Amino acid sequence: MILQCGHLTTTKRRVDIIGAGISGLASAWFLARRRSDVEIHVWEPSPEPGGLAGCFHVDGLTLENFYHHIYRRDVALQKLIDAAGLAGDLVWRPASTGAYYFKRPYRFSSPIDLLRFDQLPLIDRFRAGWMVLHARFIRDWQSLDDESAPSYIRRVAGENVYRVMWEPLLRGKFGSAADSVSAAWLWRKLVDRGASRDSRGNELLGYLRGGLIRLFDVLVAHLAANGHVVHFGTRVTALEGSSTRVDRIDTTDGAHDADVVIAAAQLPDIARLLPESLAPLRERLERIEFLANVCLVMLLRKSLSDFYWTNVTDPSAPFVGVIEQSHWAAPEDLAGHHVVYVSAYVPQDDPRLQMTADELFETYLPHIQRLFPQFDRSNVTRLLIRTARYTQPIVRTGYRHLVPDIATPAENLFICTMAQIYPHDRQVSNGVEMGEKTAALVDRYLG
């Protein structure tokens, strides 16, 4: 494409972005703001933007594929929501967290709740609280990355706190990898989450009315209005080139010469696209393993649990969290439905990834009824299933050494994914920050 610029005639350079999740769209948004001499093409196989944070529509409701909340510390996302003109629809509401121990509900929404937790001796309740406080004063996260989360918890809070409170959560999320999860990941999560508490220690979490899809739609519209293109329903199938440069991008809609490529899909998807000449990079990306996620989404007539977020501590339960959106979001935002996500992180070969919503429900029903004895199937008005393969990198000790840089050995290929956000957890907001950093690097590369 030719751009007239005063007396000069310059050629617009092409930037191809793989994936219209937050990482891809944020990269596009920030790059478009930095430069007027690029033509951005975002490629996305789905018909809608958003990736893991995208939405689906059911019974007049727009629901997120997976449950999302925003922390106070998620400043980059809040700024982007503001820049998109949606700040008025960012709602902050108190969120209750709890867990059931031997069918008894325990609230864990404030420090007082922790002191009331009689499954632990009083001294251990203090130690559990101390661990959260202590985390705020840690500066050297690199050395924590060489220690496992179980060892760190035992060291700071003791064996009881680990066994009763933390082990079920780590095992529920990371399964057999729980013992090797890095303490740096846990530490950062404690600090970021802790910052969402008000002066009395109660947690306030944010959401965008109508779902994050509204933000993604604004980003896409903004790109289109500035001469860029988001190609929905189109997959990138391969990158061609040498060990130092990507020359061509192949898509289901044809091939194009490449000036700059930003790969913003998940690492295993990116690895599959790389040419043989970039085999060392591919092997490096393949060293990071991912857990998949399966969510049973239930629309109910009546509330299920006592909390917004219920941590499931029963080791025999096949899920780790029960997230009742309607205990947190304003009722008018859910059109009066009780919306519950039953979430499980699973290995890539887990049979649940192939199940229908009805099959998953039947598998889960005895466990749901054990946790919530009053639950009856007649309470259900709708069942849905949401699955995704690459939802959580397995952050083992030393993960910092595996994280790929944004810049790659191919000078015009950049990688921007949630697996690089470390030691932060993969919050959408951190994806916005990654997108901004990537846009700055691409800007510098373009000169």
Ligand SMILES: Cc1cc2nc3c(=O)[nH]c(=O)nc-3n(C[C@H](O)[C@H](O)[C@H](O)COP(=O)(O)OP(=O)(O)OC[C@H]3O[C@@H](n4cnc5c(N)ncnc54)[C@H](O)[C@@H]3O)c2cc1C
């Ligand atoms: C269960 C769950 C709960 C979560 N809860 C929260 C939360 O409460 N708060 C929060 O902030 N974050 C949360 N997250 C994390 C958040 O959803 C992700 O970190 C974020 O959405 C990742 O964005 P991304 O753009 O990096 O990746 P993705 O959203 O995975 O986007 C990658 C995109 O690349 C596309 N793609 C793949 N292959 C190709 C190809 N060959 N060609 C073109 N495109 C391709 C995909 O279709 C996808 O749209 C949660 C995630 C999960 C799974």
